[in-house]
Amino acid sequence: MEKSIDEINRRIRDGSARVVTADEMPDIVSELGEEGALREVDVVTTGTFGAMCSSGAFLNFGHAEPPIKMERIWLNDVEAYGGIAAVDTYIGATNKSVTRMESYGGAHVIEDFISGKAIELRAQSSGSDCYPRRSITTELRLEDLNQAIMVNPRNAYQRYDAAVNTSEDTLYTYMGTLLPHNANVTFSGAGTLNPICNDPNLRLIGSGVPILLGGAQGMVIGEGTQHSSAGSFATLMTTADMADMNTDFLRAAIMHRYGPTLYLGVGIPLPVLDIETVRRTAVQDSDIMVSIRDYGVPSRSRPVISQVSYAELKSGTIELNNEEIKTSSLSSFRRAKMVANTLKRWVEDGQMTLCLPTRYIDTSKQAKPMRETRKVILVQEIMQRKVVTIKEGQDITEAARKLLRGETNHLPVLNEQGRLTGVITTFDIAKAVARPERKVRVQDIMTRNVITTQADEPIDIAAQKLDHHRISALPVVDAQNQCIAILHASDLGKLFKPGGGRP
Amino acid sequence: MKLLVRLIHESKPIIAQVVKDTGVLINVDRARSDAHEGEEALVDVPDESCILVSERMRSLGAEVRILEEGIRHDEEECVDCGACISICPKKVFSFDKDWKLQVETKKCILCGRCIISCPHAALSLSY
Numbered sequence: 001m002e003k004s005i006d007e008i009n010r011r012i013r014d015g016s017a018r019v020v021t022a023d024e025m026p027d028i029v030s031e032l033g034e035e036g037a038l039r040e041v042d043v044v045t046t047g048t049f050g051a052m053c054s055s056g057a058f059l060n061f062g063h064a065e066p067p068i069k070m071e072r073i074w075l076n077d078v079e080a081y082g083g084i085a086a087v088d089t090y091i092g093a094t095n096k097s098v099t100r101m102e103s104y105g106g107a108h109v110i111e112d113f114i115s116g117k118a119i120e121l122r123a124q125s126s127g128s129d130c131y132p133r134r135s136i137t138t139e140l141r142l143e144d145l146n147q148a149i150m151v152n153p154r155n156a157y158q159r160y161d162a163a164v165n166t167s168e169d170t171l172y173t174y175m176g177t178l179l180p181h182n183a184n185v186t187f188s189g190a191g192t193l194n195p196i197c198n199d200p201n202l203r204l205i206g207s208g209v210p211i212l213l214g215g216a217q218g219m220v221i222g223e224g225t226q227h228s229s230a231g232s233f234a235t236l237m238t239t240a241d242m243a244d245m246n247t248d249f250l251r252a253a254i255m256h257r258y259g260p261t262l263y264l265g266v267g268i269p270l271p272v273l274d275i276e277t278v279r280r281t282a283v284q285d286s287d288i289m290v291s292i293r294d295y296g297v298p299s300r301s302r303p304v305i306s307q308v309s310y311a312e313l314k315s316g317t318i319e320l321n322n323e324e325i326k327t328s329s330l331s332s333f334r335r336a337k338m339v340a341n342t343l344k345r346w347v348e349d350g351q352m353t354l355c356l357p358t359r360y361i362d363t364s365k366q367a368k369p370m371r372e373t374r375k376v377i378l379v380q381e382i383m384q385r386k387v388v389t390i391k392e393g394q395d396i397t398e399a400a401r402k403l404l405r406g407e408t409n410h411l412p413v414l415n416e417q418g419r420l421t422g423v424i425t426t427f428d429i430a431k432a433v434a435r436p437e438r439k440v441r442v443q444d445i446m447t448r449n450v451i452t453t454q455a456d457e458p459i460d461i462a463a464q465k466l467d468h469h470r471i472s473a474l475p476v477v478d479a480q481n482q483c484i485a486i487l488h489a490s491d492l493g494k495l496f497k498p499g500g501g502r503p
Numbered sequence: 504m505k506l507l508v509r510l511i512h513e514s515k516p517i518i519a520q521v522v523k524d525t526g527v528l529i530n531v532d533r534a535r536s537d538a539h540e541g542e543e544a545l546v547d548v549p550d551e552s553c554i555l556v557s558e559r560m561r562s563l564g565a566e567v568r569i570l571e572e573g574i575r576h577d578e579e580e581c582v583d584c585g586a587c588i589s590i591c592p593k594k595v596f597s598f599d600k601d602w603k604l605q606v607e608t609k610k611c612i613l614c615g616r617c618i619i620s621c622p623h624a625a626l627s628l629s630y
Contacts (some may be wrong), residue, residue: 049582051622103624176586177620184589251582253622263582263622316598324519328589330622332582334602 001274008042008271009353019269019347021340022281023192043354044281045346047212047339048190051253053174054154054225056092056264057110057242060146061121062104063087068133070123072097075109079136082123086131090151093262108251110150113142114214114245118193148242150214154224157267158196158234159290162187162313162327164305164320167296168356170469172257176330178295182305183325185292185318190336191285192311195268197335198281198299204270205236206357212267212343216244217352220268222359228367236361238266249339263332267339269347270355278371285311292320298461300369331435373446379462380455382494383476384486389414392421392443401440410473412483413446420475420483422446425429438459452477453487459495462487504553504575504612505532509543509566518544521559529554533613545570545613573611574618576604580625587617587626 001448011017020028022044029037059080066325069086073079077099080089097104112119118139127134137462163186165171165178172178176186191197199205207222218240227235249265270281274469288310293302317324346352388406390399392415399411403426413422424446453462453474462474466489476485510517522529530547548556557567575593583604590597593610596617617626 002533050584172619176622177590177616179590186586251623252625256619256620261622263584328587329585332584332602334583337602475584 001035003042003271003273005271005273005354005356008273011042011348012353013350015348015350017347019043019045019344021193021337022270022283023044023200023337023340024285025198025278025281026192029278034278036095036274037282038272038275041272041278043344044198044270044272044277045267045340045343045347046195046270047193047265047336047341047343048156048195048331049249049265049335049339050190051174051255051261051262052152052264052266055110055152055264056090056106056152057148057150059089059091059148061087061089062142062144062146064133064136064138066133067131068123068125068130068136069128070125070136072093072124074122075106075119076104076112077120077122078104078106078109080106095258097260101259104255105256107260107262110262111146111247111250111252113148114143114242114250115247124282132460137181137183141332142243149239149241150216150218150245151221151237151239152224152264152282153237154226154235155213155238155264156195156224156236156268157189158200158229158232159191159194159310160188160233160289161290161296161304162292162308164292164325165296166294166305171295172255173295174255174258174261175295176255176328180438182320182323182325185313185320185325186330187290187310187313187327188330189310190331190333191288191314192283193333193336193340194288195266195270196236197283197288199270199277200232200234200280202229202234202357202361202363204273204277204356205268206361207359209268209357210352211238211240212240212249212265212339212346212356213240214245214264215249215342216240216242217346220357223361226367227361229361229363230366233367234361234363236266242398249335249342261502264334265339267336269343269352269354271356285309285314292318298464321350323374360498372435373395377459377495378455379453379457379459379476379487380485382459382491383455384491385485387412387475387483387486389483390424390442391416392441392446394442396424396429396440396442396445398422399424408473408486408488410475410486410488412475412486413442414483417476419481420450420452420477422448423450423473423475424490450475454478455484459492463492466492504548504550505570506548506553506557506560507568507570507613508544508546508560510544511564513567515563515603515625517560517563517565518546520563521556524560525552527556529556530614533614570613573608573613574606575627576606577625577627580623581621582623582625584622586620586622590616590620592616 071082077097080091093107095106163175209220221237224235224237251263291304472489474487532545534544
């Protein structure tokens with residue numbers, strides 16, 4: 001048996017369509033069988049609610065008098081794109097405010113517009129005969145704009161790898177706070193309710209298909225950026241009118257030390273056309289597997305620690321190396337259900353009918369990494385190979401002398417085998433002098449937990465270490481933990497000098 | 504009841520002294536010694552001994568603040584994601600059967616970890 005989309009739409013219009021949410025399907029199928037479920041259910045609604053960084057909106061402000069072609073634009077001090085004349089712009093969710101970096105961004109501008117607040121627009125122009133005006137400052141509400149059309153390049157990831165941190169430091173990432181030594185796991189997505197998990201071959205989801213986006217009725221534009229269907233990481237590009245959105249399904253957020261992002265509700269109603277649809281929408285949390293990746297490794301290819309299902313992740317704890325580890329969702333399953341339930345009501349009430357894609361999304365695509373034509377600068381290119389060191393057992397007055405003579409603030413401390421065991425700074429010496437409780441040898445006052453770098457580490461990672469630990473130098477060690485050089489924060493300045501940083 | 508105690512006289516064992524003087528058993532939830540901000544302890548005392556203990560601590564030179572509640576949860580801002588659940592050392596946060604966030608503030612030791620970990624600024628200290 002098969003059902004046509006017209007037949008399903010006819011039932012939606014006359015109010016007789018049977019609509020269920022995707023999390024109800026496994027039970028329905030096990031009760032009625034696949035054929036029975038196909039006869040019984042016309043539409044399955046899906047939903048997810050979580051951080052979708054690659055989101056934003058096209059805005060048109062209307063023309064000013066005298067008119068301006070805006071070239072640099074700020075909305076509540078968040079810069080928006082100025083390359084699309086004349087009073088059009090695109091505001092991206094993750095852009096930070098230039099005045100409130102840590103607490104406000106593009107996502108907040110979008111949320112404030114939707115909740116009816118006035119937003120300050122500032123713009124500059126170089127002026128032209130047709131657009132003479134050079135600057136403008138005004139306050140605008142959503143209703144003052146001609147258009148506010150959300151167009152999100154990458155939404156509704158099919159699934160997303162979970163995150164863990166094997167390093168010794170707490171990390172603050174777009175996957176939330178990751179405690180050291182695998183102390184927690186964070187994950188994203190709604191599992192069984194996730195739109196693409198219920199249509200992994202993209203037979204029903206494609207261009208033109210109606211969706212819920214931020215509480216508004218919108219549609220799928222087509223494949224999203226970084227769409228990687230071949231690896232089961234499909235994404236969607238989506239759109240809807242901001243005027244129809246509400247804050248139940250759209251919230252600005254701040255990921256600590258990462259920045260602003262937009263939490264969005266996205267849901268897609270799926271017409272139950274055939275057995276294949278029934279089978280796919282019967283997907284359960286236990287069927288959807290993701291990798292747990294180590295964010296302690298600051299590389300594009302973060303090592304996979306383990307595989308888990310959404311069922312395990314949602315249970316609150318998972319087992320890793322025989323230890324129980326607490327999990328945190330970053331997406332809201334409660335709001336994901338609200339998305340699916342709202343779509344269900346829309347379809348039941350005949351407010352939304354369905355259609356098949358006008359263009360299908362390529363399911364064989366695999367996202368590529370960036371092609372890089374220039375060499376990444378490594379620590380070895382700017383580190384100082386002449387490094388003054390001291391032995392653990394030496395007197396601190398000797399350390400003080402070396403610090404003075406070497407005109408440095410950091411002395412790497414070596415043990416008898418020449419391995420790095422600590423570091424001593426002018427501050428440590430000053431402390432020891434101020435509180436002379438018989439601390440006379442280097443090993444009594446040195447810092448033992450030394451943050452180090454390696455000669456072949458990219459300079460940006462070393463710079464992040466300096467920043468993260470608020471320190472000003474990193475001993476450079478080799479594989480045997482021998483101190484071969486030192487990298488000072490001030491060495492980073494070499495990169496900005498003409499001809500600097502390259503041997 | 505939780506008391507936030509700032510210890511001024513570093514050489515005196517104030518908490519031990521108060522336990523000895525009052526006979527009230529004091530549980531130290533969290534203690535911090537910081538070069539810039541001095542020594543601070545979060546202690547838990549039985550509700551009925553709260554006034555007695557705080558008065559005695561004050562007389563020994565400590566600053567004492569009585570904390571009526573733990574972490575404050577703003578239900579308007581919260582979207583029930585659960586980012587706070589795994590980073591809390593005291594299992595203050597959990598989901599009910601409808602995936603709504605439950606907050607047991609009595610367990611809270613005000614470590615503040617969840618405040619920065621909440622993407623929606625829904626958690627704050629009430630004191």
